[in-house]
Each structure stands twice: as structure tokens, then as C-alpha cells.
Amino acid sequence: MGWTRQYTQFSASEAERITGLDAARQRDFRRHGYLPPLEAGRAKFDAKTLARMLALKALADVGVSPSFGAEVAGSCEALISARVLADDRAVSDPLDLRMGEPLIRGAEGLPERHRWLVVRPVSEKYSWAATPEDLASAVGAASVVVDLFALGDLLLERAGVLVTIEREAA
Helix, strand or coil: CCEEEEEEEEHHHHHHHHCCCCHHHHHHHHCCCCCCCCCCEECCCCHHHHHHHHHHHHHHCCCCHHHHHHHHHHHHHHHHHHHHHCCCCHHHHHHCCCCCCHHHHHHHHCCHHCCCCEEEEECCCCEEECCHHHHHHHHCCCEEEEHHHHHHHHHHHCCCCCEEECCCCC
16 A cells, blocks of 8 residues: 655635635636636645745735746745745644655755845846845845745745645555
């Protein structure tokens, strides 16, 4: 008998509670291709999509256009997801199968190189910063800084368990 990882699926209303992105904006972002399409007529979101939504909303809230925000949202999604999945609170292992450990180990260390996203909305350019020194040298007069660690912590705090390790049915 093996094991499987079940990624928690969230509804549109749960996603709104977690990300602050309301249903109308979710629809608009889906329509423009910034979010995945509906599955069988229903919106379902996993940790990666919630991470993307948090990044899109954080950028939109400070005046970054959705189209430019969507360009960097994929990278933000990967980095935020890695941050969250490296936290053992994101993985439920009720049978103590310890099969979440490869998932956690695989994600560890990935986001440290890119803690902050620095966006220059006027020129639609962006860069990454790992240390406060990198951040200080990257920020210009008209820059927006997004702390991906903080978004990951927010996602974990609001969503809770994102992956459950289960035995496969025989």
C-alpha cells in the first residue's frame, strides 16, 4: 500500500477570505487568463493558485496593472508556495507516514534568494532582493516592494493545512 498527497482545494468564497480578492475580481482575472479556468463550472483553488492570487492582489492594491502583475505572478506563486510548503504546519500527516518530508525538503531554501519583489510600475520592470542590502540598492524613487515571505505567512495563517498525506486505497 502506498501513499498520496491530497492538496487542499478551496472554493471561491474561501479564496476571497484567504486572499481578499473578491468574486468579481476573481472572475475578471480568470477571464483575462491571470487565473486558471473553472473546473466543471466551479472555481477551485489550491495553495499555488492562492499564492498567485495574493501576489496579484498585493500588486494591484499598489497600482500595478493586472497585465504586468500577471507577468511576475507565476514566479511569485512558485516562491510563496515553496515558502509555505517548507513549513510543517502546511502538511497534515495524521497516520505519521512521514511522506510530507520530501515535499518539505524539496521546498526548503528555494525562496531565500528572492524574499522581496521590487517593481517599478512606471517602467514595468522588476527585480528580486534576498537581503536588506540587496533591497536598499534595488529600490528607486517610484518602486513598490512586495515581501513574499509575509505573503506566505499570511497564506498559511489564513488557509491552514494545504496538503494531507494519506494512504492509497487498496
